[in-house]
Amino acid sequence: MQGPVALGLSGRLLISGLVNDSVYVGKAGKDAALDRGWLLGHFKDAGDPRHSEDVEIKWGVHPPGDERLEWVKGEHRTALLVLISGRFRVELPGRSVLLEEQGDYVVWGRGVDHSWVAEEESVVLTVRWPSVPGYAVEG
Numbered sequence: 001m002q003g004p005v006a007l008g009l010s011g012r013l014l015i016s017g018l019v020n021d022s023v024y025v026g027k028a029g030k031d032a033a034l035d036r037g038w039l040l041g042h043f044k045d046a047g048d049p050r051h052s053e054d055v056e057i058k059w060g061v062h063p064p065g066d067e068r069l070e071w072v073k074g075e076h077r078t079a080l081l082v083l084i085s086g087r088f089r090v091e092l093p094g095r096s097v098l099l100e101e102q103g104d105y106v107v108w109g110r111g112v113d114h115s116w117v118a119e120e121e122s123v124v125l126t127v128r129w130p131s132v133p134g135y136a137v138e139g
Contacts, residue, residue, distance in 0.1 A: 024049045032059035042131040058126040062088070062118035071115040078109045079128045086122025091115040099124075 031039055038044075041056035056077075071091075081090060083099035090097045090106050092114050097106045108114060 021047070022049050028059040029061065032061065037061065040131075041128075042133060053131050054129060056126075056128045056131040058124075058128075060122075060124045060126060062086070062122045062124070064118060064120050066122075067117035068115045071113050073113045075108075075112055075114065076110055076132060077128045077130060078107070079114075079126060080107045081105060081116075082125045082127075084123040084125055086118060086124075087120040088122040088124055089117050089119055091117070 026039070028039060035043070037058045037060045039057045039059055040050045040052055042051070042053045044051040081088075081099070082105040083102060085102060088099045090099070090108075092106075092108060092112060098119075099106065
């Protein structure tokens with residue numbers, strides 16, 4: 001079998017990536033590795049059910065010491081970052097937030113600059129809205 005597997009309501013197996021034009025079934029770890037962690041957002045092809053200009057979702061897998069290469073400045077989005085595993089620090093103006101227990105999270109709004117560092121190997125789920133281009137850092 002290839003692709004993600006899910007049980008349908010009838011208990012039958014569904015094998016997928018793309019199930020039909022508006023349903024996608026996947027595995028966050030596998031799919032995230034294909035697009036720098038991003039599962040959903042404006043950067044997915046327009047015909048893909050994971051394309052959205054309203055929201056972005058990232059499954060971030062970070063080795064120890066991984067950090068954002070530069071601060072995000074002039075933020076136009078709201079963000080929610082949830083710790084799945086590890087120890088992860090989010091830097092905000094005048095404040096450092098340490099996420100160290102599964103489920104710890106931080107929310108910041110538009111206009112709040114930020115950066116981050118993985119203090120240990122970490123997995124975080126990030127949800128940002130709206131989904132707009134202009135924040136990627138090459139490196």
